[in-house]
Amino acid sequence: MARNNTTSADYRSSKIKSKIAWAIAIFFACIMLVLTLTPFFFMIMNSFRKQFDMLQQGVFHLPHPWYFDNYINVVKNGFFGYFLRSVIVVGISLVLMLIISAFAAYPLSRMNFKLNPLIYATIVAMMSVPMHVTLIPIFKLTTAIGFYDSLKALIGPYVAFALPMSVFILTAFMKTIPKEIEESAEIDGCNRYQNFFKIILPLSKSGLSTLAIYNGVAMWNEFAFANTLLITPAKKTLPLALGQFKGEHSLDIPIILAVLTLSVLPMIILFIIFQDKLVKGMMAGAVKG
Template identity: 35%
Template sequence: MTTTLSKPAPAPATSPTRQPTRFGRRVRKLNLPAGAAGWIWLAVIIIPIYYILITSFKSQAGYFSQNPLALPSNPTLENYKMVIANDFGRYFLNSVIVTLGATVPAVVFSFMAAFAIVRGSGRFLKSVNALFLMGLAIPLQATIIPVYLLIIKMNLYDSLLALILPSIAFAIPLTVLILSNFIRDVPNELFESMRLDGCSEWQTMWRLALPLTKPAIVTVAIYNGLGVWNGFLLPLILTQSPELRVLPLALWSFQGQYSVNIPAVLASVVLTTLPILVLYVIGRRQLLSGLTAGFSK
């Protein structure tokens, strides 16, 4: 793959809002090697996904007898019924609770902190900001053992709250960084006029800063939400009851339990991804910009 892709130099980049220039024609000249490489890469990406999808609709007999890449000869929904009958609804609900329970407070608290850091002054706020910045460079997953100890000591082990609290904490540094960059972009005159109108900082935050930074808030919410939704390590370590499983963990134990029934296992893969796929179809731009929150420049 590397060799096929490294040869062609793709066409010059064009900005999305470009205006037709007299060079427009030349730029649009066909670039066959790049196009070919692009289609090859599509195969690399799509074949596994196609395989997951078609296999999830095969019966077990079909799985063993048919060509693995052929469309199912007798498409069946049995696998999906089986996954749903295996408490999928409960795991789904757990994932929703943990994702919302972690994302909403993480974004709200980070927004408040970012507002204070941008608007305030003084040594206290400066040190808090420095602390959050330091948190960006640390691989927080490496602190999982003390987190486990802490959760036990707080009597939270094996509860959904045990997943929510560390998830909020891990999300805070990057969320504060991004939101404070956006709040800083709000023109000072607007803050000034709020002050002249006699608004308190609290009112300014909710009535001025919040509406003006809404796109950034949606972006970081998606970024954090997807991370929590797909998170595996925290649930693996901090819960043990089957009824508290979130989707990735349920997926893992399901494949351990039904390792011979590949179509059913792959149906569970499809079902756990479906909500995000729906989100992708509805709000692709938001989701993609959410994913690179803070990294694109």
């Protein structure tokens, strides 16, 4: 009888501790939610004001009246041109980055050869190189090969600086795939190429999706290389669009906030659509590892 009472007391104590832990977790999650959403709320709300309404009405009051002309002016002044160029650059860069990363990660993760540790260590070491120290060499290189002031000038740096982290993550991810799967396929007559394309690559979809989302956001928001390698307004990408809408003699903050809202909206929508793949990719590596 005493043992049952002890078990019941332990159960009630454990349940109370669990409720307290959940309450604390929810409390801090709510704080993080407020801290995360406040900048977006500020940005979206003030993008519907006239130029000087922020000074007259206050930045955290609802706009009165709601001013939609900011978005109309942004669209009329070539926003979709900047948007399309960013889509082209990011799309091509991501495809190339994923293909090269997969081809590099497969032998590093599944094959044993003498140079494997050295190559892998070199790739990991490249992660420590700050991308901005290469601005001048890349500027000279793109000028020498005739790529300066074209979208082609951005694809090379974007792919190159995304590769070390991508190969590192994808190599670790592929190592978690059981080798018995490949061995069974080899018994059935599959060679290395068939193993890669029919087994390893499909099983790595969640990892590839994670890399695509992670690097896609970084490429979409990249400013330094775009500002250095592009000069013609008709060739500039979305991060450089702010200079077009800042105003000639004064800073029109609401219209800049409208540009920022339209700029981040595609990434938010894509993240909402593919968030399950991102979580699965991150969790798959954690659980299998």
